[in-house]
Amino acid sequence: MGLVYSHIVLSNPVDQSLKPIEVKCLVDTGSTYLCIPSHTAAQLELKELQKREVTLADGSSKLIPYVGPIKISFENRICFVGALIIGDEVLLGAVPMEDMDLVIHPKLLKLSVNPDSPNIAHGHLK
Numbered sequence: 001m002g003l004v005y006s007h008i009v010l011s012n013p014v015d016q017s018l019k020p021i022e023v024k025c026l027v028d029t030g031s032t033y034l035c036i037p038s039h040t041a042a043q044l045e046l047k048e049l050q051k052r053e054v055t056l057a058d059g060s061s062k063l064i065p066y067v068g069p070i071k072i073s074f075e076n077r078i079c080f081v082g083a084l085i086i087g088d089e090v091l092l093g094a095v096p097m098e099d100m101d102l103v104i105h106p107k108l109l110k111l112s113v114n115p116d117s118p119n120i121a122h123g124h125l126k
Contacts, residue, residue, distance in 0.1 A: 004104055006111040008092060009073040010036070012044040013080060020073070023090045027104060027111050031093035034072065034083040041067050041085050052084060072096050075113050077121055098123070 004027040011020035021043055033054075046067035054064050068082035072092075077100035092111075101114045101121035114122065 002109050004106075004109050004111060006074070006092070008090070010040065010044060010090070011071045011073070012046060013069055013071045015045060018044060020071075025090035025092045027092050027097070029094050029097065029104065031091055032095055033093045034070065034081050034096050035086050035091040035093065036067075036070075036083045037088050037090070038085050040090065041065075041083070044070065046070060046083070048085075049082065054084065054086075072100070074100055074102065074111070076119070077101065077113055 005024055006027055007022055008025050009020045009022050012018050021040065023040065048065045048067055050066050051063040052066045053061055055061050065085040066082050067085060069080050070083050072079050072081065079096050079099035081096050081099070097111075099121070101117055101123065102111055103114050104111055116122070
């Protein structure tokens with residue numbers, strides 16, 4: 001399977017006077033969080049809430065700034081999450097994908113809403 005990229009819209013739900021930003025993101029089910037570069041956090045005027053310890057791909061641990069809240073929009077879905085400030089591109093992790101009930105089509109290298117629940121996001125409470 002190759003890398004999956006998609007477009008999402010990020011906005012600051014606390015300050016709606018700021019324009020939303022449409023970004024290309026790497027879709028990564030192996031990551032937990034939404035990760036954004038520092039310039040994206042600055043554009044949305046997101047404030048650091050705390051630091052989070054994360055394990056990176058090479059196995060090392062690092063303290064990373066955690067900001068929020070941030071609103072993610074994709075097609076007919078939205079969610080509100082925190083984000084880690086790291087890297088030079090937006091990375092959409094498993095938590096926001098689960099929250100919006102999104103699925104990856106590996107053959108098509110495409111992110112989409114769950115075809116089993118196309119109109120309303122579905123989640124599990126068991």
